[in-house]
Amino acid sequence: MTHAAAHAPQQHAHYTSTGLDSRKLGFWAYIGSECLLFGALISTYLVYKGRSVTGPTPHEIFNIPVTSISTFDLLMSSLAMVLALSAVTRGDKIWARVWLGTTALLGAVFLGFQYYEFSSFVREGLTIKTSLFGSTFFTLTGTHGAHVAVGVLWLTTLLVRSFQGKLGPEKALNVEIAGLYWHFVDVVWIVIFTVVYLLQ
Amino acid sequence: MVTSVAYPPVAAAPPSGVWSWITTTDHKRIGILYGVTAFVFFLIGGIEALIIRLQLARPENHLVTAQRFNELFTMHGTTMIFLALMPLTAAFFNFVVPLQIGARDVAFPRLNAFSYWVFLAGGLFLNASWLVGAAPDAGWFGYANLTSRQFNPGPNIDFWVIGLQILGIASLAASFNFITTILNMRAPGMRMMRMPVFSWMVLVTQILIATAFPVITVALVFLMFDRFFGTTFYSVAAGGDLLLWQHLFWLFGHPEVYILILPAMGIVSEVLPTFSRKPLFGYAVVVYSGALIGVMGWGVWAHHMFSVGMGPVADSVFSATTMLIAIPTGVKIFNWIATMWGGRIRFTTAMLFAVGFIAMFIIGGLSGVMHSSPPADLQQTDTYFVVAHFHYVLFGGTVQGLFAGIYYWWPKATGKLLGEKLGKWHFWLMLIGMNLTFFPMHFIGLLGMPRRVYTYRPELGVAGMNLTATIGAFIIALSVLIFLYNVWRTRRHGEPAGNDPWGGATLEWAIPSPPPVYNFTVIPEVSSRMPVWAKGGMTPVPAQPPEPIHVPGGSFWPLLAAAGMLTAATGAVMHHLWIVLLGGAILLFSIFNWAFEPFEA
Numbered sequence: 001m002t003h004a005a006a007h008a009p010q011q012h013a014h015y016t017s018t019g020l021d022s023r024k025l026g027f028w029a030y031i032g033s034e035c036l037l038f039g040a041l042i043s044t045y046l047v048y049k050g051r052s053v054t055g056p057t058p059h060e061i062f063n064i065p066v067t068s069i070s071t072f073d074l075l076m077s078s079l080a081m082v083l084a085l086s087a088v089t090r091g092d093k094i095w096a097r098v099w100l101g102t103t104a105l106l107g108a109v110f111l112g113f114q115y116y117e118f119s120s121f122v123r124e125g126l127t128i129k130t131s132l133f134g135s136t137f138f139t140l141t142g143t144h145g146a147h148v149a150v151g152v153l154w155l156t157t158l159l160v161r162s163f164q165g166k167l168g169p170e171k172a173l174n175v176e177i178a179g180l181y182w183h184f185v186d187v188v189w190i191v192i193f194t195v196v197y198l199l200q
Numbered sequence: 201m202v203t204s205v206a207y208p209p210v211a212a213a214p215p216s217g218v219w220s221w222i223t224t225t226d227h228k229r230i231g232i233l234y235g236v237t238a239f240v241f242f243l244i245g246g247i248e249a250l251i252i253r254l255q256l257a258r259p260e261n262h263l264v265t266a267q268r269f270n271e272l273f274t275m276h277g278t279t280m281i282f283l284a285l286m287p288l289t290a291a292f293f294n295f296v297v298p299l300q301i302g303a304r305d306v307a308f309p310r311l312n313a314f315s316y317w318v319f320l321a322g323g324l325f326l327n328a329s330w331l332v333g334a335a336p337d338a339g340w341f342g343y344a345n346l347t348s349r350q351f352n353p354g355p356n357i358d359f360w361v362i363g364l365q366i367l368g369i370a371s372l373a374a375s376f377n378f379i380t381t382i383l384n385m386r387a388p389g390m391r392m393m394r395m396p397v398f399s400w401m402v403l404v405t406q407i408l409i410a411t412a413f414p415v416i417t418v419a420l421v422f423l424m425f426d427r428f429f430g431t432t433f434y435s436v437a438a439g440g441d442l443l444l445w446q447h448l449f450w451l452f453g454h455p456e457v458y459i460l461i462l463p464a465m466g467i468v469s470e471v472l473p474t475f476s477r478k479p480l481f482g483y484a485v486v487v488y489s490g491a492l493i494g495v496m497g498w499g500v501w502a503h504h505m506f507s508v509g510m511g512p513v514a515d516s517v518f519s520a521t522t523m524l525i526a527i528p529t530g531v532k533i534f535n536w537i538a539t540m541w542g543g544r545i546r547f548t549t550a551m552l553f554a555v556g557f558i559a560m561f562i563i564g565g566l567s568g569v570m571h572s573s574p575p576a577d578l579q580q581t582d583t584y585f586v587v588a589h590f591h592y593v594l595f596g597g598t599v600q601g602l603f604a605g606i607y608y609w610w611p612k613a614t615g616k617l618l619g620e621k622l623g624k625w626h627f628w629l630m631l632i633g634m635n636l637t638f639f640p641m642h643f644i645g646l647l648g649m650p651r652r653v654y655t656y657r658p659e660l661g662v663a664g665m666n667l668t669a670t671i672g673a674f675i676i677a678l679s680v681l682i683f684l685y686n687v688w689r690t691r692r693h694g695e696p697a698g699n700d701p702w703g704g705a706t707l708e709w710a711i712p713s714p715p716p717v718y719n720f721t722v723i724p725e726v727s728s729r730m731p732v733w734a735k736g737g738m739t740p741v742p743a744q745p746p747e748p749i750h751v752p753g754g755s756f757w758p759l760l761a762a763a764g765m766l767t768a769a770t771g772a773v774m775h776h777l778w779i780v781l782l783g784g785a786i787l788l789f790s791i792f793n794w795a796f797e798p799f800e801a
Contacts, residue, residue, distance in 0.1 A: 020384065022307040033410040034414065037418060040414065048440070053438060054438075128430075129431060132432055132439050157792075
């Protein structure tokens with residue numbers, strides 16, 4: 001019981017059976033559930049791969065170099081997230097703001113890339129209505145993009161809290177959970193990038 | 201274990217009034233809200249069933265039109281599964297689990313309130329379809345193509361596809377909450393293998409919900425996009441495969457069967473030992489077989505699809521897994537029987553329902569295993585034989601299990617015992633009624649009457665059996681009325697229950713009925729699987745709290761968040777984007793206020 005308290009970083013160290021904070025455990029349950037959501041979306045994409053009766057086809061339309069850049073951008077945002085958590089944990093307000101801001105910014109840049117990609121696909125004749133490829137592609141990557149957007153909103157909120165002086169080391173768990181979400185969304189993108197873009 | 205002395209002491213009287221219920225975050229009150237709401241939906245679903253039975257009472261009847269009949273069986277199935285049975289089990293999860301594991305509340309009390317309000321929003325939204333005369337009409341399984349805009353242009357399916365997504369959010373939020381609660385908030389000393397079987401089955405159920413509901417959410421999102429944005433997921437013309445829906449739906453749908461039955465199995469596993477005055481036979485085996493059912497429940501979905509022609513390999517595999525899953529189920533039945541064997545049995549109403557559960561579930565289980573053989577299934581599928589099968593499981597099993605739980609925990613929730621005499625009338629009429637209703641359906645089906653068809657020809661020779669089934673349905677309705685009378689009578693004349701009217705073994709029986717807001721004056725330390733029975737099984741729970749206990753205040757943000765969701769859904773079905781956006785804004789506003797309001801769980 002005492003070691004449970006020692007592990008929990010916030011003020012009210014409740015006793016828990018596992019020693020893990022409940023919010024963290026609940027969030028892991030949520031992430032487990034999200035795996036099935038993306039699993040179903042990715043499976044549908046794969047099941048319908050190559051079955052569209054009209055073009056454009058994936059290899060006509062994908063711009064791998066551009067998407068590689070946005071993938072790199074998202075990976076770097078995970079690094080910034082780790083640094084942000086570290087800064088918040090040690091009570092370093094300046095660097096906490098820098099890295100939280102960087103993470104949110106890199107997320108927003110990723111969304112910008114996605115906007116560019118979607119609009120260029122539409123110009124080239126691929127919409128969500130065009131074909132099975134269009135429907136599965138936009139729904140899968142759009143769902144991921146929506147998750148990134150929620151993450152950017154969440155990180156921005158944390159940044160504002162930090163500027164309000166309400167994000168001290170005792171709130172590190174809040175940042176850690178946001179980080180769990182962010183890394184999860186990042187990992188999902190790595191799977192999507194591999195399965196959708198690279199394996200053709 | 202008491203959190204802190206710095207908090208203000210508990211008010212002497214619990215808060216009352218409508219506002220205190222609207223803002224409540226107390227798991228016991230949320231459990232009662234779930235129970236009452238779900239029972240109302242149970243009555244609505246029951247009335248739908250009665251109209252279906254009246255229509256089928258004689259051949260070539262014209263009480264309702266074919267279209268109305270489609271709406272009735274669709275809404276009967278959807279209502280019973282998502283609005284009655286699942287939330288009735290949720291009522292027990294809410295009320296019983298924190299008490300059984302020795303917690304003051306669930307892990308996330310406001311999320312719990314959110315689950316309830318979102319469930320209510322989804323239920324109201326689905327049933328609002330009746331008011332605009334466009335109830336969903338493609339079956340509770342909503343097979344693709346029946347649901348496409350092309351073949352179903354009205355708003356009927358829009359209500360269904362959006363309503364189910366709302367209900368899914370409620371179930372998912374609750375699942376994260378209860379997984380965390382059960383894993384993390386057990387009283388000191390209550391190791392996993394000391395946990396009551398009911399709480400164990402809730403854990404397995406919640407894991408199934410957390411994993412199965414995302415899959416149907418995706419299937420529903422595809423359908424919604426097809427209908428609203430013109431995507432091609434279920435469009436054959438664009439090269440789409442209608443079986444995609446069936447696979448995604450049954451990937452969810454079969455775990456859903458276990459989501460409905462495992463809680464009832466858990467209830468029965470509590471009731472039988474109490475009224476046999478014996479520990480549950482083979483506790484560990486019951487727990488492991490429950491967990492195994494949860495795992496294997498994921499590997500049997502395509503047995504719902506033998507008739508679509510998946511080929512011999514897939515048919516064989518799913519046939520074998522379906523036969524295998526009967527093993528852990530059978531194991532439980534033998535454990536329950538062995539629990540009663542040689543016990544000092546008291547046939548209270550709760551015990552009668554538990555024994556009725558075993559008997560009826562065996563019949564439903566046996567006809568279920570018959571479906572595992574594809575050649576046999578091809579004869580039975582889409583006939584009333586299947587209707588007979590799953591009603592033995594869901595009515596004979598789940599509903600009877602739930603009534604066992606209602607009679608068992610009613611005194612804990614209200615402090616008064618439900619009348620035993622009326623209870624026995626309720627039980628026997630319900631048992632006779634359900635067998636009259638559902639047993640003939642086996643033969644009606646084998647003689648060739650298809651499901652979901654609004655009438656039949658007299659030459660089929662099933663008129664007499666159909667009439668019997670209709671009479672049975674009204675006997676069930678009578679038994680439910682007796683139950684309602686019993687409830688009403690108990691409010692006035694019910695015997696006071698005391699802490700432990702049945703001599704139960706688990707923690708909830710060590711505290712007053714109804715329990716105080718904080719549940720336990722002091723969280724006990726547990727050193728036995730049956731803390732109340734075992735000598736020194738738990739540290740005592742004093743009558744008065746030795747120090748002030750902090751009880752979190754209420755919050756209305758969960759309700760407002762649910763209202764935002766309902767607004768967005770209404771906007772979507774009306775095709776008004778600004779209403780959708782307004783609903784989204786209310787949701788977002790509520791979430792932010794929720795996150796930043798002072799609330800110490």
